[in-house]
Amino acid sequence: MDLELPKHPEFARVAAKIASDRHGQRIQDALHGLFPTLLPSRKSCKKAIERGRIAINGVPSTTARRVQTGDEVVYLPDNAPPRPPGPGAPQHLKWHRPDGADHLFVWKPAGLATSGSGRLNLAAVLAHLAHAGTPDQVAALTAHHPDALRWPQPIHRLDRVTSGWVCVALNLRTASSIGAAFAAQRIRKSYLALVAGDLDGQGECRLPLEGQTAHTSWNAIASGPLPVHGTATLLRVLPTTGRTHQIRRHCALLGHPIVGEDRYPERVDTGEEPLRYKGNGLFLSAVELHIPAGEHGASSRISADAPKKFRRIAWVKNALSQDQATDAS
Template sequence: MERQRLSDYAVGLFDVLPSRKSVKKAIKLGLLTVDGAKADTGLWVQPGMTLEVMKDEKSAKTYELKVPVVFEDDYLAIVNKPAGLTTSGNSFKTLENTLAFNLEPGNQPDAYQQPKPIHRLDHATSGLVIVAKTKAVRVALGKALQEGQISKFYKAIVSGDTPSHGEIHTPIEGQKAHTTYKKVKSRSDKLYTLLELSPITGRTHQLRIHCAEEGFPIVGDKLYGGVIGPGKGLFLCAYRIGFQHPVTGAAIDAHIDLPQKFNRLLKD
């Protein structure tokens, strides 16, 4: 890695920081952080640093959409994102903008006014998202995610029949990608199969790409050739997530029921 100062390295790294001027402004406002701490323009970037850019909380607006809360304490929460809602980004109607409406305000000294998702689900994917309510927890969970210490499990309905279990190692955009899967059940006509999937790596659209390349695309996946059959939307749900609480040390194992459309499609 070529040695660079933060003010140069961060240009174009995020959509909201397209220029050196925008980077300097974000640093001045305290919106650009390195390992959870406010950044300095002259900082030399080192391998392993976690860089994040945050919204200006003073101007953040709340999207008043009710979202199911599966777990919550003063440090973090786990929420069930509905399909069709973007996790975060520049638009107003995002999961991130609903969090202040759905969660209790944090009482810790470094609590966010607007809690932050620590990972994303695709717009079309429903299911569990971990949310940090404090800056320290966001850094800790971000590192746990990078180090593979957060276990994520999905269920998907795919087209046709599949092997009973398997592993997929097909690279995605030149990067290593690893998914494990096992069959849960198939319809008697073998038209659809319910799989449990676990992404060992975290590439964009990894599960969707891997299923499609193995010959059993996820139902409703218009982008990767999935059958657009009965039911609406993508049949992919992040139904279970497990990790160690970064503050209390407790083992967290959260899970949800699948959307009703899954049960309807699997009926013989």
């Protein structure tokens, strides 16, 4: 992929050559995967073509056009300002941008999707703040080396019900570099999870999900009483792979669903709906994220304390304090 950076980065374009394995395909099919950060799905590819954002050899394309080996496909970003996020969107977000980096770590609150077609998601909030936020917000969300990535782009996802750190790219080079590190399983992620039942020591789950390999390791921090479940265990969870709802599903498959879980609850033989600890959401949070060095720059790491709902449980709060003291020693 070649990037052209004119004097006004908002008009930057992205170009790619058609390889022989895409020869003869309709552009709607050949386009998928050429610009994965900008056009992550077949639906987004079709919309880009219909909106006149795709040209082949300098000529705007239609969805029926077939490509040939060596054709130059160009994507021209939409210059329109982002739409304001939907009602209930946060006006302020907690983030940290490493010195000199074109990525930042953003804390996604529980209840907010990472991205999507709607307006109530983290990507939409960041785009709005980058366009119409305070001067400090705009500066923090502007790339040092801008290109065709018009607005801040989350590189990975967290479930809507999961809080925690999300790595956000500010240009395509960074998105590609860190995205490759995620694909190669070189990113270190650490979660806190409160699960039903009593666990001790450490363990792992390698049960495949949807026919794909999946690997989750865990270390028990402490156990204690909890209404509804009787006993719960605080875990530090380290996923190696990143399958959809991986931690939630692995915990449920092990017989220890996450407290607050409503999608993968504990199985019961009576046929009745299992009891659930309600009112505080899912007790799962991505509290630590480590990005290795690469084309995007130096390595970077971010961590956070457990969310308040964890610390409202007395024995969990004590266990977290002792765990932090151990790590510091």
